[in-house]
Each structure stands twice: as C-alpha cells, then as structure tokens.
Amino acid sequence: MKVLIVSNGDLKDIDLAKYYHDADMVICADGGARHLYNEDLMPDIIVGDLDSIDNKTFEDFQEQGVQFIKYPSHKDKTDTELAIEYAIDYGANDIVFLGVTGSRLDHSLANILILYRLANQNINASIIDSHNEVFITKDMFKIDNKPDHFVSVIPLTDSKVTLKGFKYDTHSVDFKLGTTLGVSNEVKDKEALIKVESGICLVIRSRD
Known part of the structure; x- marks a missing residue:
C-alpha cells in the first residue's frame, strides 16, 4: 500500500497532483492540509494538534467528511511522526513524504532520520522537495x-x-x-x- 504524507513545509515546484493520484491513501500532517486545499484535492486523514491548519481549510474539509485525528499540543511526537504511525497501521509498505524539509533544520533532520527507522521495518520511503529526492x-x-x-x-x-x-x-x-x-x-x-x-x-x- 502506497501512502502519501504531506506536511506543512514548502512544496515549491512540486507536482502535488502527480503524487496524490499515485497514492492509495493520503494523510496530511496538520498544516500540510493547506497544500491539498489549494489544489482542490481531498486527503483521507488529517493528523496532529491542529495548531497550524487555518479555519477555512479545517471547516471545508470537515464538511467534506475528511477524518480528523486531533492530539494535544503538548505531545512527544511531531505531527509528521503521528502521520507515519497511522500510515503503518493502515498497512503502508511504501511512503512518500512531501513538505517535510525546510528552514527548520531540526525538523528536516528528524524527518530524514525517520527513513532509517522505516528501512528497518522493511518499508520503502522517500522524501521529495524542490531540489532533492532522499531515499534509504x-x-x-x-x-x-x-x-x-x-x-x-x-x-x-x-x-x-x-x-x-x-x-x-x-x-x-x-x-x-x-x-x-x-x-x-x-x-x-x-x-x-x-x-x-x-x-x-x-x-x-x-x-x-
């Protein structure tokens, strides 16, 4: 099962629709929902503490029946890691990440190193941004x-x-x-x- 996880980072020059239509399931990590909303695409699940999703996106996706899984703002995992756990629970064996790199080096590095964990679980995974494709x-x-x-x-x-x-x-x-x-x-x-x-x-x- 191929899962697309979209986080809140920059998607400049990324063909989101291509990755969206190639996936069996699409999960947004909190504010990553804005990327799909702007492209008139609908995710299956939005996961996170919902502190970075704007009200308009939240309300419209809620009306369309998108599943929201809300966590407290004080938590031990990033929204992206929570999205990964749901992807694995749904049987993902191939995960593509968009919007998980950017100006926050701590988040970028943590997300890249998550690929190590996934490789040890025999899950194919890749990170795509405007200048890089990262595999393990x-x-x-x-x-x-x-x-x-x-x-x-x-x-x-x-x-x-x-x-x-x-x-x-x-x-x-x-x-x-x-x-x-x-x-x-x-x-x-x-x-x-x-x-x-x-x-x-x-x-x-x-x-x-």
Whole structure:
C-alpha cells in the first residue's frame, strides 16, 4: 500500500497532483492540509494538534467528511511522526513524504532520520522537495540518470558499498560514518546501481 504524507513545509515546484493520484491513501500532517486545499484535492486523514491548519481549510474539509485525528499540543511526537504511525497501521509498505524539509533544520533532520527507522521495518520511503529526492537503502538500489543532478551516498552506519554506472564507481569500498566519500557523484549510464553490501545508507539525488 502506497501512502502519501504531506506536511506543512514548502512544496515549491512540486507536482502535488502527480503524487496524490499515485497514492492509495493520503494523510496530511496538520498544516500540510493547506497544500491539498489549494489544489482542490481531498486527503483521507488529517493528523496532529491542529495548531497550524487555518479555519477555512479545517471547516471545508470537515464538511467534506475528511477524518480528523486531533492530539494535544503538548505531545512527544511531531505531527509528521503521528502521520507515519497511522500510515503503518493502515498497512503502508511504501511512503512518500512531501513538505517535510525546510528552514527548520531540526525538523528536516528528524524527518530524514525517520527513513532509517522505516528501512528497518522493511518499508520503502522517500522524501521529495524542490531540489532533492532522499531515499534509504540497505541492499540494492537502482537510480536513473537525470541531467544536471548529483547523487550522494551517505552512510548512516559504517557500510561497504559498490557503485556501478557512476562517474566514480566503487567495488566493495568502505563508506565510514562521518566521512564524505560518497558525496556529489554523477550517474553516467542510463541507469546506475548502488549495492550496500553491509550497513545502511542515505541516497540523495539533488540539483542546484
């Protein structure tokens, strides 16, 4: 089951409708509902303390029968993490996140590291923003060639990585946590292969 989670961050240059129609379920984390409202799209569920959703969006979605799950403002989890838990409860095995990065580095980093947790639960997950696509892998990962994009492989644990089809290929090379060996590579073939033989790595495709 593929779930789209939309949070309150910037969606500049993001084709929201494409991701919306590709999902089996759409969950908004609180103020992320504004993005769907502005595109005349309706979520299945809105989760959070509802402190950042405006009254007009709240009232209109409520009239349309959208399910709201409200939490106290003082809680131990962000609205995005609450949305993730509902996605998992509904059987998600593939989650796409929009609006989870932005000016708040603490929120952005926490959301990126949530991918680590999901990978350990064998749930595919990706974060998309206007300049980056963030994935996580602990085995094989194929990535297509997009012009003017860079691909970085960043270890979250000490890892052993083989890269094929890149400007800089590797063969069973140690990628140590806290090093930058895998930053700013480029796909040279039509498709490239990332094989994480041990450990777990972030894969970030980005453009300037």
